[in-house]
Amino acid sequence: MRAITIPEPGGPEALVWAEVPDPEPGPGEVVVDVRASAVNRADLLQxxxxxxxxxxxxxxxGLECSGVISAIGRDVTGWTVGxxxxxxxxxxxYAERVAVPAGQLLPVPAGVDPVDAAALPEVACTVWSNVVRLARLAAGETLLVHGGGSGIGTFAVQLGRALGATVLVTARAAKHDRLRELGAAHTIDYREQDFVEEVAGATxxxxxxxxxxxxxxxxxxRNVAALADGGxxxxxxxxxxxxxxxDLGALLAKRASVAATALRSRPLDDKAAIVRGVREEVWPxxxxxxxxxxxxxxxxxxxxAQAHRLVESNDHVGKVLLTTA
Structure with a gap:
């Protein structure tokens, strides 16, 4: 098969489309013939x-994809070729095929284009695991999303609104209209406005x-300053x-908490639990x-390479997809 390789680290020109070995499904894995992948900030860092x-x-x-199952490994149930x-x-x-642990598979949601489905897994798992599972966002609360025009941001705006929260976002002014269409109640131009003051005013x-x-x-x-009591x-x-x-004193005074998480390095069982949660709570x-x-x-x-340049420019709204056909 062919895949985007990185023979030497560098700029976008370091990405090379090359022949590589075909993946084989190990125990508990399937092989997916890739229709599309999506560009994430982690890909640029890699x-x-x-x-x-x-x-x-x-x-x-490539941290997510959409496609069609072409092979199934031992001990996999509930999924079929095709x-x-x-x-x-x-x-x-970023390849024509990829081996995937079965616990990290999701069906393409009804009504979603099978190519556009590549824009969902990483953002859905990241936003749900952090905003819902960890931070316990509840209806009636206020969610502030930084980087509202990104893939993560555009998903978080929609999910927060769907859960009954009031969503505030920081983003370039050129993206504000689109973010309001997605459900943002208040948009903040981080280059011209103080988001702490804007959050206080909006709430x-x-x-x-x-x-x-x-x-x-x-x-x-500034994030700690913008938090509500118990934030x-x-x-x-x-x-x-x-x-x-x-400033621990500021954190203590608000009885607030700070957490930091990553998704890519989590154990397989934790990723599978997150994927189950997304399928149960987000897919509907x-x-x-x-x-x-x-x-x-x-x-x-x-x-x-062109896709990486676009994401680095921050001129996009949502996801940039890479398709195999």
């Missing part, structure tokens, strides 16, 4: 040499009950750096049309 795949994962980038699926991956989505001084943060260090102090900050990215000083919302994949554009897999 290309640059900063985020290697976990042990045992394919060397190729079935349309999408999948959460530890790597290998009557209450603050955000849950904050989903992709920035890390550069936002830590929960979940950090899932470090685009603004790794290290910052945390997708099939009801309350949450939908947001796809900025589709590009051929061979144009992976």
């Amino acid at each position: 290309r640059q040499g900063h985020y290697p795949p976990p042990p045992g994962a394919p060397a190729y980038p 079935q349309e699926v999408c999948a959460l991956l530890a790597g290998g989505g 009557g001084g209450h603050g955000a009950d849950v904050i989903l943060d992709i920035m890390g260090a550069s936002y830590l102090g 929960r900050l979940v950090v899932i990215g470090m685009q603004g750096g790794r290290k910052a000083e945390l 919302l997708v099939e009801a049309g309350k949450v939908r994949p947001v796809v900025d554009r589709r590009l051929p897999m061979t144009d992976a």
Whole structure:
């Protein structure tokens, strides 16, 4: 088969479409013939040499895909050859085929284009596991989403609204109209506005009950300041750096909490539990049309370098997909 390889770390030009060995399904795995994968920020880091795949994962980038099951390994039940699926991956989505643990498979939701389904697994699992399972977002609460125009952000806006929360987002001004269409109640231009002041104004001084943060260090102090009493900050990215000083007094005064999580490196059983939760709690919302994949554009897999440049520019809204056909 062919896959996007990274012979040497570097810029987008480091991505090379090349012949590689075909995957074989191990025990508990299936092989998926890939229709599409999606570009995630982690793929850019891997290309640059900063985020290697976990042990045992394919060397190729790609944390999710959609496609058709073409082979089934030993001890797999409940799935059939020819079935349309999408999948959460530890790597290998930028390829014509990929071996996937059966616990990380999801059926393509009813009413969703089988190619666009590639935009769902990573964002659905990330947002649900952090906003719902960890931070326990409840109806009537306020959710602040940083990076609202990203794949994670556009999904979090929709899921938060579907769960009955009021959703605030930070994003470039050019993306605000689209985010309001998706359900954001208040949009904040992070380049021109102080999000702490904006959150206070939008909530009557209450603050955000849950904050989903992709920035890390550069936002830590302001995120704590923006939290409501009993608020929960979940950090899932470090685009603004790794290290910052945390004012424990401010955190204690609000009886608030800070958590940081990653998805790719989790054990298989934990990933399978997250996928089950998404199938049970999120897929019905997708099939009801309350949450939908947001796809900025589709590009051929061979144009992976162009797709990486687009994501690095932050000019997209939602997901950029790479298709095999």
